[in-house]
Amino acid sequence: MRRTAFRLLGAAFAVAVSSLAAVAADTPVDLELVLAVDVSRSMDIDEQTLQRNGYVAAFRHKDVIEAISSGPSGRIAVSYVEWAGPAFQTTLMPWTIIDGEASARAFADRLAAAPMSHEHGTSISNGLIFVGPSFEGNGLAGERRVIDVSGDGPNNMGVPVNIARDPLIASGITINGLPIMIKRPGGFASIENLDIYYEDCVIGGTGAFLVPVTDIQKLASAIRRKLVLEIAARPAGLVKASDAKAAPRVDCMIGEKLREQWMRE
Structure with a gap:
């Protein structure tokens, strides 16, 4: 009887440990993706609205939903973060698993209903510093980790962008870019070749590209x-990250220098 009781107790303990391990295990996903979106004042309200609506429409679109479903796990995890100056970063949509049309549309609906920010400054670097740690302890086990940065100007506040970017790339995170070059450069920190700036100074890592x-x-x-x-x-056929050993074709501190010049004047 005593041996039977010990066996039953051992079996129960093994089941309990197994259950705890299952609870503690990270959920496998094909991709952990942070959408890091510029809401600085250089982005007009109409541009911000179109940008937000673009992400909402994308997660409702069959092409995006099919891409998610076609992966080995059939699911990804997405976080939506808004950033502006060094003091403003906010997680509008925390990590959300999307595994089909219903969850994709639910994510889009919540994003569409979220308030829109409009803040001072452009600090791509502090945005990267903010989102980097979110990959740790998030309950996810992604095959790939990607930060997608969209914005309409170079880094002009906070730490230099390469100081924030390089450790993330070294840790295995890929940084992609969506440089928005709709308006003619006119602000104090606007530059003509924002796409080259993003290519040489912002994006990087395995398979990094920009659109x-x-x-x-x-x-x-x-x-x-x-x-x-x-x-x-x-990302075949797209603009990819330059060779890390090559010298940048644009000064990665151009935004900071333009801001300093503007403040002197």
Whole structure:
């Protein structure tokens, strides 16, 4: 009787340990994706609205939903973060598992209903510093980890962008870009070649690429295309990150220098 009781107790303990391990295990996903979105004041309200609507429409679109379903696990995890100056970063949508049309549309609906920010400053670097740690302890086990940065200007506040970018790339995170080049450069920190700046100073890591946007009417389709390519890990034919050993073709501190010049004047 005593031996039977010990066996039953051991079996119960093994089941309990197994259950705890299952609860503690991270959920496998094909991709952990942070959408890091610029809400600085250089983005007009109409541009911000189109940008937000572009992401909402993308997660309702069959191409994005099919890309998610076609992966080995058939699911991804997405977080939506808004950033501006060094002091403003906010997680609008925390990590959410999307595994089909219903969850994709639910994510889009919540994003559409969320308030829209409009803040001062452009600090891509502090945005990266903010989102980097979110990959740790999030209950997910992604095959790939990607930060997708969209914005309409160079880093001009906070730490230098390469100081924030390089450790993330070294840790295995890929940084992709969506440089928005709709308006003619006119602000104190605006530059002509924002796409080259993003290519040489912002994006990086395995398979990193960018999709420049030069036509406001094509912003939504560019967002959708970029998401499909990120989810499917097929950036072929796009502008890819430059060789890390090559010298940047643009000064990665150009935004900070333009801001300093503007403040002197």
